[in-house]
Amino acid sequence: MKNNHSKSGENANADFRRAFDILCMGSDSVSIKDIAEYLELAPKTIYGRVDRMEDEFKIEKKRVIRLKTPEDKELEPDLPAD
Numbered sequence: 001m002k003n004n005h006s007k008s009g010e011n012a013n014a015d016f017r018r019a020f021d022i023l024c025m026g027s028d029s030v031s032i033k034d035i036a037e038y039l040e041l042a043p044k045t046i047y048g049r050v051d052r053m054e055d056e057f058k059i060e061k062k063r064v065i066r067l068k069t070p071e072d073k074e075l076e077p078d079l080p081a082d
Contacts, residue, residue, distance in 0.1 A: 009052070015039065016049050020057070020066060029063040 019038045023030040036043045046064065050057045056068050 012049065013053060016053065017056075020064060024066070029060075029065045032059065032062050032064060035064055 016035075016039070019035055020030055023034050023038055032043050032046050036046045039046075047059065050059050050064055056066065058065050058067055
């Protein structure tokens with residue numbers, strides 16, 4: 001049986017992005033503790049989410065830092081493969 005926090009990957013990523021946007025309050029980072037409490041998840045789960053979203057976020061000194069927004073990714077040109 002799945003717990004109440006089980007979500008599809010895209011839904012979980014969207015919730016994570018939304019929580020980051022709400023909590024960052026103009027800053028470029030959010031503490032792992034704050035985002036975990038907001039999402040009602042264990043800090044260990046936040047590390048896993050960031051690991052799966054490594055092109056958008058990273059963790060430094062127990063803080064989640066945004067590298068790129070979803071809009072930034074849409075604006076990137078498609079480069080031909082070598």
